[in-house]
Amino acid sequence: MPVSLFLVSLIIPWMIPLGPIIMPIYRLVLAVLLLPCVLMWLNGKAGRIRIPDIGLLLFCLWAGLSLVIAHGVGAAIQPAGVLLVETLGAYLLARCYVRDAATFRSLILFMAKLIIVLLPFAVYEWLTGSKPILAAFSMVFPTVDVTTMTPRLGFWRVQGPFSHSILFGLFCGSIVAMTHLVLGYGKSAASRWLLTITVAGVAVLSMSSAPIAGILVQIALTAWALVLKAYPRKWAVLASLALAAFLVVKFGSNQTPIQFYISHFTFDQQTGWYRIWIWNYGSASVLNHPWLGIGFADWVRPSWMASDSIDNFWLITAMRHGIPAFILTLASCLWITVAIGLKKGLSQECSIYRTAYLISIVAYFIVGTTVHFWGPPYAWFAFLLGSGTWLLDVKSNEQKPADRTTRRHPQQPSGSNGNNRGRTNLKTAI
Helix, strand or coil, X not given: CHHXXXXXXXXXXXXXXXXXXXXXXXXXXXXXXXXXXXXXXXXXXXXXXXXXXXXXXXXXXHXXXXXXXXXXXXXXXXXXXXXXXXXXXXXXXXXXXXXXXXXXXXXXXXXHHHHHHHHHHHHHHHHHCCCHHHHHHCCCCCECCCCCCCCECCECCCCCCCCCHHHHHHHHHCCHHHHHHHHCCCCCHHHHHHHHXXXXXXXXXXXXXXXXXXXXHHHHHHHHHHHCCCCCCHHHHHHHHHHHHHHHHHHHCCCCHHHHHHHHCCCCHHHHHHHHHHHHHHHHHHHHCCXXXXXXXXXXXXXXXCCCCCCCHHHHHHHHHCHHHHHHHHHHHHHHHHHHHCCCCCCHHHHHHHHHHHHHHHHHHXXXXXXXXXXXXXXXXXXXXXXXXXXXXXXXXXXXXXXXHHHHCCCCCCHHXXXXXXXXXXXXXX
């Protein structure tokens, strides 16, 4: 119930006024659940305490310190508290309540259902430019602001219940690989592809290049995993190819690898070049303020760069809170990814779930180089980080008793019931 409540709250655009504070629904839910989750975590109900748990806690503390230094205690309390709730609160919620394969599958199924609920409203907004979700919810409480952007390819960019179309595409597109591999596990090809295409199609309605690039990354990695599923070193080969491509761009192009990616994966070439300038001046700001960053202060840039928007999650983390905050965040993310990737002895089902999870997480990391995560998609990102750590607590070579019996005596029938059970397990395994 806590997880379901959190997921539903992510697509409710209300901004509840609580005195001087404007509280989104998802943040209110996380604030209520933070203390119970911390107690569960300390009592061992989320498994043993792991390095990224401490890393993200230290990130929140360091970021809070940087805001206090930049803006004073009074002005820093609220944003530091928001960062703690949205980061550690969402992460620990997943750590405490997503503890096995069945719960993980239920989580992805619930997310897919939420996205399908958004489908008719998204199509209407895509065709007409109207905002039916925000219009309906605003009749009760204030909602996020309406964002109207220039149509692309003759269609309107769908904002949905979020602050920006990029966030809509990022949120909906984040589970494409998990939809195909987790929800499609044991299902027919028709149902698996229908659900995957539906979820991806909703995300594409955002008409935003970064989320679409994230979907393409998930499709490519999923295809790689399926085509080379019998080859044990397929990910090492892919890593080698990625390293080779990195070196080709670095030494064979007049752009850095990040600049190359930014300039070639955008709908609008001008937008791509603007993001490159953001990277150039943003990274200079990081070098000028390496320890504690600049907080929410304006960053130095040319006068023609009127917008203060920074379309890079990793860069803005370093700019606001310093390089230590960036390292703590990145190291926590990489630790989770590497530790889960190196986990040995998983069952076939858990191994497939692991692949789907890592593909989605890696796509999120890559998209973060051209998009800043904020609001519900940021809380979902923190939750997603914690939702895969249950794989680290799965016992190696964990099998059902019936599976072990069938594997030991594949040729020895034990009556009609035993034969039927063996055939069912084989079908499930396939």
